[in-house]
Amino acid sequence: MKLFDNQNLKEYNTFGMEVYARQFLAMDAADETSDVIARFLHENPYYILGGGSNTLFTKNFDGTIVHPAFGGIERMEKKDGKVLLRVAAGEPWENLIQYCIRRQLYGIENLTAIPGLVGSAPVQNIGAYGVEVKDTVWKVEGFVISTGLPFSLSNAECRFGYRNSIFKQTLKNDCLITYVWFQLSENPHFTLSYQGLTKALQERELPLTLRNVSDCVRKIRDAKLPDPKIVGNGGSFFQNPIVPAEKHNELTKTYPDLVAYDAPDGQKKLSAGQLIEKAGWKGKQVGNAGTWKNQALVLVNYGGATPQEVLDVAETIIKDVKMMFDVTLEMEINRI
Template sequence: MSLSIQEQVSLRSYNTLAIDVAARFFVAVQSLEQLQAALAWAEQREIAVLLLGGGSNLVLTADLNALVIHLQLRGIQVLSEDADFAQVEVQAGENWHDFVQWSLAQGLSGLENLSLIPGNVGAAPVQNIGAYGAELKDHLDSVLVLDRYTGQIQRLSNEQCQFAYRDSLFKRESGRRVILSVIFKLPKHAALQLDYGHLRSYLAEQQVQQPTAQDVSRAVCAIRAEKLPDPKQLANAGSFFKNPVISAEHAQQLQENYPNIVSFAQADGQVKLAAGWLIEHAGWKGVRQGDAGVHTKQALVLVNYGGASGQQILELAGQIQADIKQRFAVELEIEPNVITG
């Protein structure tokens, strides 16, 4: 099979942080056969591989001595449906937000709280993306993968994906499995989640008394657009830090010192803190160091004003982590995947 493999390709337009590093080799694949051929090409030459989708959750720190495979697998198919649910298979290269909007247009719900999250469908299970009280795992049935160790195609159930907060089997065993498609089980009768963030108050302000899933999606889009920069306008990788989870005792101590701290009780007795509140309270919101900065409206987002390198973004992140640890005794974990070359 003929592959159009290019050399020394800039990845600036392939990652939402707009980090300008070069891939030694680059190829776009639109089919499973092309993907298998690209992987074989790299294996024969003993060249490392980086699989790239929408590039929305990456920090690239150096030129890559690797074959970068840009996954462009496309297609959405309803596998089965009954009066209550539809099982839908979505190829990895489909844009996530476009798929959410497609599902809503079909009268399906469950993904409305995840509207406007950047990136492609194939990357969503890696991070177990989540927002406004919902997570991908809530409506994921299974994932079709190519196991690079065995060469076999497997369908992994929700349980086998080992989902956790911004974590999964795919993240813990990075590079082993190529996500080909994701199968969702989406309800036809909405059970809306409105009690996280400003959703309920926003809908009330808009005088939406009996919201639909589409109303929730529109509200999420409006709230995100107000607080989060569009990567096409200001380069960023979305939320840069995970919300830390701490013990109830530690949380109680912090609440005594900081009565306005934003926290959420967890089912296991622990407490999740809002990383954005910690960073903003520490004075980092709007800080800029060269072309690397903290967004002026959302302290959880680090941005590239034009010429920042991945290393400069990480240096700023490291300063924030050290300050938060010193002030609050809380460890902040970086959410995007850091690629060192």
């Protein structure tokens, strides 16, 4: 492991916030975990940081940042046309996507180009274009920080939900994920429920292959989302709100074009991006922060924004959306 004092975190968060951590610990191997927990994480504020693409640092961090920097993809046993992969927490998510495309393993191609590391993927159950990572996670290995004991949780035990899991509930900030196991298919199958994706494939007259689906997803994303290397951002800033069916019915009387998807228990999931756009926020800039011109759900650092500027924009959006639709937006991003 490597330990640094007073580390600038600008390169470790996609919002590009220039904040400092009192201590920064980069782990080189999963088997350092017990030692790291015992020596650094007791009676000391800490935060486990992957690629920092779902984290908004709101101030300097007076504690230890633990960054699992160990990667690796191991192919484990094969069962009934399914292949198990054991992937280390520090492996960049995109490396796993490319590994699967090269080896013709189906299941996560719709999640192409989501920034971040593999260890973070189950935390908020990343999802895009009709697929969630829970559809392929076999189990998750790690350590409970408060006890120092190892755990291995099956898919069901991870209690995955929409942008949710046990790692955001009972194990929130109390676990260090070391490995994620994925179960992927060798038999071709695609998830094409997202209209924009099928349309893009048809328009380009591309045959249905893993590579083509992945390339199309990337093109759609590139057109909609800012590249964090150029414009700082943390992807979707808010979750899509889930409302009772009656509330949705009532809203469609005033807004007949309201986008809504079926959600559990007969509820409806609204598009946070559409609500924010209707509230007049698409592409709006206040000081150095604002929303992205092609996707109102993405808050951006237009250059030199302070955490407070980003939070002020977020709070005003929440207020405006509440006033217009009587719907409360919840932030998806982790604020530290």
